[in-house]
Amino acid sequence: MCGPTIGATSQLTQVRDMKTFVSAAQLIDGTGAAPVRNPLLEIENGRIVKTHAEGAGRPAPSEGRILDYPGATILPGLIDTHVHLNLPGTGPTLEEAMREGHEVMTATSMGSAAQALGAGITTVRDLGAFGTTSFAARRALQLGYGKGAKVIACGQPITITGGHCWQMGGEADGVENLRRKVRELCRDTADFIKVMGSGGGTIGTKSWLPSFTLEEMRAIVDEAHRNGRRVTVHCLCAQSITIAIEAGADQIEHANFLVDAAGRQEYEPKIVDRLAEAGIPVTTTLVVYVASVFHYRSLQRDLTPSEQAAIDRWTIRADETVDYLERMTRAGVRFVAGTDAGWRFTPFDTLILELEIMAKGGHSGLAAIAAATGVAAEVIGADDIGTLAPGRAADVLVVKGDPLTDLDALRDPLLILQDGRPQHITGRENLSPTARAKPL
Numbered sequence: 001m002c003g004p005t006i007g008a009t010s011q012l013t014q015v016r017d018m019k020t021f022v023s024a025a026q027l028i029d030g031t032g033a034a035p036v037r038n039p040l041l042e043i044e045n046g047r048i049v050k051t052h053a054e055g056a057g058r059p060a061p062s063e064g065r066i067l068d069y070p071g072a073t074i075l076p077g078l079i080d081t082h083v084h085l086n087l088p089g090t091g092p093t094l095e096e097a098m099r100e101g102h103e104v105m106t107a108t109s110m111g112s113a114a115q116a117l118g119a120g121i122t123t124v125r126d127l128g129a130f131g132t133t134s135f136a137a138r139r140a141l142q143l144g145y146g147k148g149a150k151v152i153a154c155g156q157p158i159t160i161t162g163g164h165c166w167q168m169g170g171e172a173d174g175v176e177n178l179r180r181k182v183r184e185l186c187r188d189t190a191d192f193i194k195v196m197g198s199g200g201g202t203i204g205t206k207s208w209l210p211s212f213t214l215e216e217m218r219a220i221v222d223e224a225h226r227n228g229r230r231v232t233v234h235c236l237c238a239q240s241i242t243i244a245i246e247a248g249a250d251q252i253e254h255a256n257f258l259v260d261a262a263g264r265q266e267y268e269p270k271i272v273d274r275l276a277e278a279g280i281p282v283t284t285t286l287v288v289y290v291a292s293v294f295h296y297r298s299l300q301r302d303l304t305p306s307e308q309a310a311i312d313r314w315t316i317r318a319d320e321t322v323d324y325l326e327r328m329t330r331a332g333v334r335f336v337a338g339t340d341a342g343w344r345f346t347p348f349d350t351l352i353l354e355l356e357i358m359a360k361g362g363h364s365g366l367a368a369i370a371a372a373t374g375v376a377a378e379v380i381g382a383d384d385i386g387t388l389a390p391g392r393a394a395d396v397l398v399v400k401g402d403p404l405t406d407l408d409a410l411r412d413p414l415l416i417l418q419d420g421r422p423q424h425i426t427g428r429e430n431l432s433p434t435a436r437a438k439p440l
């Protein structure tokens with residue numbers, strides 16, 4: 001199955017330049033392997049050449065520039081596998097944001113990608129956008145017409161008529177129409193296919209019920225695979241997870257267990273076992289719930305009854321998702337890191353908070369970092385990024401201190417390279433308040 005087309009990024013904008021050597025106290029390669037002590041990372045023409053360990057045979061980096069960061073850690077640029085670039089992440093609902101029209105949404109997408117990059121997130125995967133706006137932003141960034149995280153995009157998410165995010169233009173029902181919709185998205189250069197397997201936060205949709213029949217989901221997956229595209233399915237209820245597993249989907253987003261309109265959940269260990277057995281990875285999206293809690297807590301006034309109800313509901317959901325993450329990890333389910341940035345109160349620089357919440361849910365620092373680098377790249381089929389293996393794009397992050405002792409170190413980048421070129425760093429003091437916050 002072919003992966004996304006982000007390799008094209010480097011070909012379009014690559015500049016041939018001199019060798020760069022980066023040295024630091026340690027290097028985390030993104031695969032989950034133990035760190036390399038006192039490494040020398042060699043980069044040339046926007047690509048990783050090699051990581052040289054200490055000792056004999058190490059080149060004297062005389063012919064290139066040397067970037068030396070004593071006490072720091074080198075790791076791959078981070079990947080946020082679940083964002084919505086169209087939406088600002090400053091509060092508006094999807095229904096409110098869409099009133100501005102597609103041109104504004106395209107412009108918003110460029111700002112979103114820039115916010116991510118400034119926090120060390122060198123690639124984002126967009127999980128649903130209006131029309132072809134995410135393809136337009138991806139193209140502008142590939143051409144170097146703006147600065148931002150590299151974009152991997154599905155375009156419109158496929159949804160039932162009136163289903164979650166129907167406003168984005170991806171409505172289709174029935175086997176024939178769904179096959180056509182997949183073909184249209186592939187024609188329009190979708191890197192992968194996103195399906196709304198249940199309702200969600202869009203007004204009037206039912207998050208506790210599956211959207212497509214098994215027959216319909218099978219048609220989507222079959223057509224996508226015939227076209228070399230992976231399929232990931234938004235699942236907020238147990239039955240939607242079962243349908244995604246049976247249809248042979250490649251990945252699941254959220255994996256919640258809602259049972260009613262009030263937002264109650266009932267964890268289903270049997271379905272989790274099936275998920276683990278099928279080897280289908282899940283995207284976490286933990287920040288999105290916590291961000292809502294932070295928002296209502298930050299209001300400097302008495303809350304209305306509906307605001308108070310919202311803070312209670314999101315606090316419960318945030319706690320449940322961490323508990324489920326822990327139980328599902330123990331059951332053998334693999335996770336990748338994604339924030340759902342753009343949705344409501346979730347800014348694009350919050351991936352480190354996501355990793356900290358994952359750590360609360362039992363992931364080691366090394367495993368959390370892998371879930372946002374090497375494991376993320378493998379799961380989304382992006383084999384040009386995510387690790388510091390020779391030949392990959394030199395998307396590199398250097399941070400102060402040791403993120404394995406405390407993931408908070410990731411909030412202090414000293415160097416961000418994209419295809420070997422230094423990028424602007426936001427700096428801790430300019431991160432959004434949510435990105436600076438700690439888990440609940």
Ligand SMILES: [Zn+2]
Binds near residue numbers: 082083084127340343
């Ligand atoms: Zn989403």
